[in-house]
Amino acid sequence: MVQAKTWILTKHFDGFPKDSDFQLKTEELPAPKDGEVLLEAVFLSVDPYMRPFSRFRMKEGDVMIGSQVAKVVESNNPAFPVGSHVLGRCGWRSHTVCDGKDLIPIMADWPKDVSMSLALGGIGMPGQTALYGIEEVLGLQEGETLLVNSAAGAVGSIVGQIAKIKGCKVVGSAGSDAKVAFLKELGFDEAFNYKTVGSLEEALRKASPDGYDCFFENVGGPFSSVAIQQMKNFGRIAVCGAISTYNDATPQTGPYPHLTMIVKQLKMEGFMQSRWEHKNPETLKRLMGWLKEGKLQCREHITRGFEQMPAAFMGILRGENVGKAVVAV
Ligand SMILES: NC(=O)c1ccc[n+]([C@@H]2O[C@H](COP(=O)([O-])OP(=O)(O)OC[C@H]3O[C@@H](n4cnc5c(N)ncnc54)[C@H](OP(=O)(O)O)[C@@H]3O)[C@@H](O)[C@H]2O)c1
Numbered sequence: 001m002v003q004a005k006t007w008i009l010t011k012h013f014d015g016f017p018k019d020s021d022f023q024l025k026t027e028e029l030p031a032p033k034d035g036e037v038l039l040e041a042v043f044l045s046v047d048p049y050m051r052p053f054s055r056f057r058m059k060e061g062d063v064m065i066g067s068q069v070a071k072v073v074e075s076n077n078p079a080f081p082v083g084s085h086v087l088g089r090c091g092w093r094s095h096t097v098c099d100g101k102d103l104i105p106i107m108a109d110w111p112k113d114v115s116m117s118l119a120l121g122g123i124g125m126p127g128q129t130a131l132y133g134i135e136e137v138l139g140l141q142e143g144e145t146l147l148v149n150s151a152a153g154a155v156g157s158i159v160g161q162i163a164k165i166k167g168c169k170v171v172g173s174a175g176s177d178a179k180v181a182f183l184k185e186l187g188f189d190e191a192f193n194y195k196t197v198g199s200l201e202e203a204l205r206k207a208s209p210d211g212y213d214c215f216f217e218n219v220g221g222p223f224s225s226v227a228i229q230q231m232k233n234f235g236r237i238a239v240c241g242a243i244s245t246y247n248d249a250t251p252q253t254g255p256y257p258h259l260t261m262i263v264k265q266l267k268m269e270g271f272m273q274s275r276w277e278h279k280n281p282e283t284l285k286r287l288m289g290w291l292k293e294g295k296l297q298c299r300e301h302i303t304r305g306f307e308q309m310p311a312a313f314m315g316i317l318r319g320e321n322v323g324k325a326v327v328a329v
Contacts, residue, residue: 002029002038006063007092007309009054016247016317017051022064022310029097037080037103039070039088039096041306044327045120046313047154051246064092064309067125069106069116080105087119092309094329107284114291115300121324122158122298127287128280129240129273130158130216134166137238137271138214142167145208147227150218150243151191152179153316154324158287159216160188161296171207173223175319182322186297194223204230211235219244221252228257231266239270247317299323 008023032038045067057065067089072080077100080086086103090096106119118124133155134140146163150156151172160170164187172183173194183191190207197203204212204227211232217224220242231237245252261268276283290296301321303312306329316325 001031002095003027004029004093004095005306006094009058009060009062009064011060013051013054013247015249017310017314019310024307029095032074032076032097034076036097036099037072037077038074039086039090039098039103040073041068041070041090041094041096041329042085043069043117043120044092044306044309044329045125046309046316046325046327047125048241048243048246048316050313051317064313065089066091067120068093069119070096085110085116087124094306107288111288111292114288117300117302117326117328118291118298118324120326121154121300122296123284123287123291125273126154126324127158127298128276128283129155130162131283131287132273132276132279133216133238133240133271134159134162136276137269138216138236140166140168140214144213145169145171145210146214146216147171147173147204147208147212147230148216148218149173149194149223149227150241151188152182152322153218154321155240156216156218157183157186157299157323158296161186161290164188165290165295169208171204171212173203179322182299200226201229214238216240217242221245225255225257228260228266231260231264233264235264235266237266237268239268243317301325303327305329 004027006025008025010023011021070088072082072084075082080100085106088103146168148156148159152174160172163170170188171190172188175195180191180193192203211230215237217239218241221244300323312327
């Protein structure tokens with residue numbers, strides 16, 4: 001018998017999540033039946049989407065949602081041999097028994113010198129999000145200027161680097177001077193700390209006096225209202241996230257962008273990376289190729305210990321992470 005540790009959502013979040021919204025529980029798992037496997041979590045992802053999705057994908061008492069890289073420790077399913085690694089949407093669980101239907105084997109030729117934790121980050125969902133936002137939504141072209149906010153995070157840091165690979169000018173904003181220094185290291189042309197610039201409008205204008213062709217939006221709220229005013233005519237906006245609104249108890253209101261969108265003839269499109277799931281294998285190969293060529297850096301913010309899952313999750317909502325936030329068991 002294996003004892004699995006799980007993190008339960010005891011109470012729906014009201015405003016910023018609290019320790020008391022989570023409970024660590026132990027459950028005894030049955031032995032895997034025919035066709036089933038027993039998984040042991042190695043790396044677990046904490047992501048901003050867990051905050052809004054908890055409201056419409058979970059009920060109180062459920063195990064927290066989330067993806068993990070896990071090792072197959074027992075197997076009655078030939079597709080997943082013992083010792084192999086998989087990506088699974090198992091939630092915040094240390095051990096899982098499942099039939100393998102929703103498991104994705106980690107790339108067979110995953111290089112030995114690359115941590116498998118990156119399958120949750122730059123060579124995983126956030127990397128895919130960055131690439132699909134740039135290619136499928138924005139259609140970013142060489143020579144264009146792109147703005148990305150939350151730029152030192154899991155998605156934003158990859159967005160900026162892909163835009164540089166494509167020969168663009170990249171402007172990024174982030175919430176600390178250390179993050180700004182990291183963006184410069186990654187090759188961003190301009191970067192600023194949105195918390196300390198006196199005027200966001202001036203900072204955006206100074207970074208690109210001619211305005212922006214493309215805006216990869218991760219934050220929403222007042223940042224968005226100011227940035228939209230700085231778009232060039234026919235500018236494109238990919239709405240990937242709105243993290244500044246996720247903990248709001250009351251929805252934020254205006255200013256409304258309609259007149260600016262009409263006059264500048266802007267295009268704004270929201271997207272979920274899952275729309276292009278069929279492209280994932282090819283996309284992961286491209287991202288891994290850039291990593292191996294030294295064109296892509298995948299910085300991680302690792303927290304150690306399954307017990308730290310809530311702290312790591314709340315940490316991203318406080319901006320504690322540089323790069324992808326991951327929990328190593
Ligand atoms: N559409 C999709 O398919 C998809 C997929 C993945 C992610 N996303 C979205 O993409 C965005 C970035 O996700 P990620 O995984 O890369 O997260 P992340 O950027 O690694 O981590 C979150 C960051 O957001 C910033 N932040 C936190 N609270 C904030 C607030 N109140 N106002 C402004 N910034 C705040 C912090 O950076 P600073 O210190 O810079 O403020 C924090 O480090 C999120 O909005 C997420 O929901 C969407």
